[in-house]
Each structure stands twice: as structure tokens, then as C-alpha cells.
Amino acid sequence: MHKEVLSKFDQTWLPLTALVIFLVCFIAYTYWTFKKSNREFYENASLMPLDEGVKNEQ
């Protein structure tokens, strides 16, 4: 039913563009995230939930 409607929707460039955007973004954030120089920063970031904050005793 939708089939005959949307089979005429020939703008396949739309998903293809999105796919390319996704792949480019994926490669970019994977590269930045796993850069060796970022290791220490992210290890420190991972400790954030364990930090309740410093209590003010006054």
C-alpha cells in the first residue's frame, strides 16, 4: 500500500547523503576519542560520578 506510493519517491539521495554524513562523523569522533593524547583526560572524566563534591564543614 505505502509501497506503491513511496516506490515513486525516487529521492534516494536523501538516505545516501545521511549515510555519508554518518560515516564521516563516525570516523571523526572515533579518531578524536581514541587519540592517544586523550587517554588521561577521559580516564579522569570517567571518575566524575564518584565525586560527590567537597563538603563545606563550616
Place this chain on the structure above:
Amino acid sequence: MSTATHSSAKGTGRLETFSYDDQIVRMFVMATIIWGVVALLLGVTVAFQLANWKLNFGLQWITFGRLRPLHTNAAIFAFCGNGIFAGVYYSHQRLLKARLFNDVLSRLHFWGWQLIIVSAALTLPLGITTGKEYAELEWPIDIAIAAVWVIFAVNFFGTLVKRRERHIYVAIWFYIATIITVAVLHIVNSLEVPVSLFKSYSLYAGVQDALVQWWYGHNAVAFFLTTPFLGMMYYFVPKAANRPVYSYRLSIIHFWSLVFIYIWAGPHHLLYTTLPEWAQTLGMIFSVALWAPSWGGMINGLMTLRGVWNKVRTEPVLKFMALALTFYGMSTFEGPLMSIKSVNAIAHFTDWVPGHVHSGTIGWNYMFIAGMLYFLVPKLWNREIYSKSLATFQFWLATVGLVLYIISMWTAGITQSLMWRAIDVNGKLVYPVFIETVVKIVPMYWVRAFGGFFVLISFIIMMYNLFMTMKAGAVSKDEVFEAYALDDSSVEKNATPHRSLEGLPMVFAILAFLAILVGSAIEIVPSILSNQYITKMDVVKPYTPLELAGRDIYIREGCYLCHSQQVRPMTHEVLRYGKHSEAAEFVYDHPFQWGSKRTGPDLARIGGKYPNMWHYRHMINPRDVTPQSIMPIYKWLVEQKIDYSSLTGKLKAMKTLGVPYSDEEINTGVAKAQEQAKAITEDLMKSGVPAQVEDKELVALISYLQRVGKDYGSAPAAPTTAEAK
């Protein structure tokens, strides 16, 4: 005490003191517990109603079709919603070293949300519904939801602005994606034209409405029941295990991949019936691709427990969270599996779907919230948990109940599907009478109901355990913390782009919005343009005024929850129901009523299949015409009068939406409706029905049912019981 080296306490800005607003978290915790019981009680009620129709008690306000939307809304928006707000507000403040932006906004958020839930609890049993699954609430409540969501967003982003931590922890990324995406989904799917305070029609019709609805429906699961829970998982699992997440870098990949891919997968709800091959394949591939980020997150969560598995045995928090992650892994394996076309052909419209849904909502959402509550209540009420033994008992009872639920629905779903599609050597249906396929699975409905009952009891045990903990504990005065205000010294020099982004919440939010927008475009653009591609059929005419009134009764009673209106292009469906459905048939359907489940048969070709008298008897007592039917009785339809007073307004609203009613048709609508009602009544009177039914709702409903699908194709003659034998 501070244990991290990432804190802004090392900063050079002004040292500030602050406290966390834990009272608002306590309020949401209480609401989560209370609404959790309500949601599960409703679920168990409707499960028993499916097992035994007598449990509908002949009362319209508690009949399955009215209670089922209440159950789903209570489970998703009341129980999970309050749980999300509790978890988000607790973790958000601590991860940012800042009190929530504004206490008044927090209270407005809380009370506004409870008011919405109460409105749902009042309107849905009264039959006030839009008839769109998981978006049933009428337009004034939709506006209230949008307003409260904006309050939540302002409070959330305001806290981000006044934070004392430069880096935004990954949990908050998931929260940002949730807030933005839910707002977009809710607003787009809720666009409707009001007829009165309690009635509106969807802006979209037929094909277009289906595409928008399932874009919303699928992503409501993704961005209401998944992303906020994953965010909370990244906070509470490390917290409970007292160790950092297994791989923070994996969590970043998890976030972006999940947010980007999830939004694409909606078309898997419309396989075979809707999309062209390329779109179906795309939806299927992205659904299967979801395995990677979903399992990446699940593995990241479970691996965080490395070295503390001994605690999982004894600590309720970890026990429930480990189980939640396991079920998350299982249901996110099952979902993509069901998206594969050949599997979907079997699973769609069957009980396998609610089985899958509940492995997610009970296995993932309920179990995670239970773990989170066992973490929060002792913290917020300063008391050890009342009884770990009770928590362990709850754990096993809920697990056994859930397993019973899932296995019974798998069995029922596959049984149904195989019976529906069975064709003998002569090319005829082996089970032509639909009720044969229903009777076979009723025992499974009993198993499911008892499984759900176990889950309900387990929740009540938790409620007792938590209330006893609260009773023994005490709410202390807010503790005061100190941290340095953010200043430029915490801005990292020469940071990589993504690292910089992690300290810029607003830019981050815009990029997350763009990520979901790209995927949404794949579904939204075709839906916006779809009307251009529908070849109009002259034979398809707008509903008559009486049929329109009858259709609204069909929607009010939730018929779409058990009956689909869509014949898929499959041999067994065409043999059973008639010609497969065409897009042009639905151009005047505001909203579409295709449904997603066949507890009863498809109704796409019901028009003209049976005489008026058959429908009359069927609605008063379904067993009169279909022995062993499990359908409730609808006797109030012969007691309540047709609401002619609103008919003109409804016709005008439909005209506004593009349905070609002339002014004359609108002005004479009531008279025409009464004329048609009289004709149907005269036909019924030949079989001894009293003339007084002429102005009753059942007559309007019959007029609608006799019209459904008739313009384009009629059903094959109904098989008699003798033929079936």
C-alpha cells in the same frame, strides 16, 4: 568526599558554596513508586481481561479498550517518566556541582507532570482519546505536556549554564538528546485540529499519519525508554559499583552511534505494508546496525561490574542493575531480529510484539528503576535499606514473572502466526475461522496474566521495603558543598574539536539535534510528500456524517488495539480478508486506524461482509455470533444516544483538513445522519430490534463498520463453522 581529580575544585575561580535540591528528587521518587503500582495494576487487569472477557464487567470505563491506553501511558509517562526525572535531577546536579537552576521551576515541573498523569487517568477511561498509540491524550493535555517539557528543559539547561564542572559527563549527553528529541517527536506527532475541548482530529491522514505515528512510536521507545536510562546507567552503575565506567571512550562512541542510528530505524514498524524495497531495506539495515551501539553500551555497563560481581550477589542495587543490563542486551538483540523482513513477516501483528515490548519495559526499565530506587532511598532518607532479603525475594519474583510473560507471548505469537498462514494443498486456509486461532492461545494469556501478577507483587514488596526504609530514616538538612566557579582557567588550550565540544553544552545540544534531524528526514520527508504520490481513486468517498460519528465511537472504544485495518500483500491475508490494502483508501482517515496487533481479525474489509443484525448482536454479546469469542460486550452502545450536536463541528474540522465536504453537506449533515440511522434501524427492526435504537450509538458504529474498506474492495464471504470443519 571528593575522590576525583577532574573536579573544578582545583580551579582558580571564586570558591562558592552550594547545596543540592534533593527534596525534588524525593518527590519524584515517591511519584515513581506510586505510579509504578498503578501502571502494573492496570497491566495485570488488562492481561486478565484478555484471558477472560467477563473481567471487563460490562462497564465501559474499565473495558479493555479504555484501560489498555491508560496502562501504556501510566507505564511509560507516569512510572518511567517520574523515574527518569528523579534520576536525572539527582545525577545532573552532582555531575555539574550545581543546584538545579530554579526551585520554582522544579516544583512546577513536578506538579505539572502529576497533573498531566491525573488528566490521563480521568480522560482515557472516559473514552477521550486521539486514537493514536502511545499518543492518545487529547490536545489540551498535549499542550500541557509540551509546556511542562519546556519547563524541564529550561531547568536542565539553566543548570548547565551555572555549572562548576567544565567537562560535561556522558550521562548528560544522553539527557540532552532525550530532551531535544522527545520535544520534536511530541510536537510533530501531536499536530491536530480541535473540534471541541475533548475532541480533535490528526492533521495527517492515512499513509502520512502512519509514517509520522511510527516515527514517533519507535523513537518514543528510543528516546524516552532508552537514552535517559542509558544516561542514568552511566551514572548509577559506576556509583553503585564504586568504580569508573569500564570505557569512557566507548561510551562516547556509544552515544553518537546510538543517537544517529536509532532515529532511522522506524520503518521496521511498516515492513511489507508500507515502504518501497529500498526504504524497507534501509530501515532493516539500520535496525540491525543498532546491535552494535546497543551491545556496546550493554557491555560497557556490565564490564563496569568487573571485580565486584560478588557484590551483585548481595547488594540489591547492583543485582537489579545487572539484570536490567542483561535484559537491555536481550531486548536490543530481539528488536533488530524482529526487524529482519522474514522474521517480521511472522512476528508482526502477533503477541510476540507485546512479549518483546515487555522484555524491554519490565526487564530494562522496571529493573533499572528498582536498582536506582534502592540506591536513592537510603541516600535521601539516611537509612540502610530495610530488608535485603525482601529485595532478593522481589528480584526473583519479578524475574520469574517476566520470564513467564515473555515465553508465553513468544509461544502465543508464533502459534498465531503459523495458524494464520497455514494453507492446505488445495490452496485454502487451514484455519479459516479466526476464532480457532484465538482459542489456541488463551492458555498463554493466562500464563502471561499470572506472570504479570508476579511482577506486580514484586513491585508491592519493593514499595513496602522502601516505605519501611523511609519510615525508619530521616530527611536531614541539605548538606553544603563547595566548589570553584568556572572561569577561563578550566578551558583547555589546543583541545581537539570533540574535547572542546564536551565543554559547550548549547553547541553540543544543537549538534545532537542535527544528528536526530538527519535520520528523521529519511522518514519525515517522504511522509510530508507522500500525498503527492497517492493516485486518487474516484471510488473512495469521504465518510457520511453518521459513519464519521460511528468512526469516532470506534476510536473511543479502542477497537484498533485488537483489530488492524490493513491487509498485507500476502497470500494467506488476501485469502482470509480480501484485496490487500491500497494507500488511496485511507486519504480521509484522520487518524489512521491500522492498529499494530490482531487479537481479533483484521477489519479492513469488514464493510458488507455481514448483515447489520450480525453487528448488532456481536456488539451486545459477541458469543451470540462467534462462540468462544474473547471480545468484551458493548451493551452501553444501545443505551447511549448519538451525539448529533457535535457533528457539524466535526464535519467542518474535516473540511479544514482537506476532506471535500461541501457547505451543503455540512449544513445538512445532521439530517443526513438521522436519515441513514433510520434506514439501518428499519433493517434491524425486521429482525425484531425495537425502533428505539434509532438514535443510539450502536447504529452509528454499524454504519461505520459497514463502510470500512467497501469503496475499494469487499471481503470474501465469511466461512461458516460447518465449512471450517
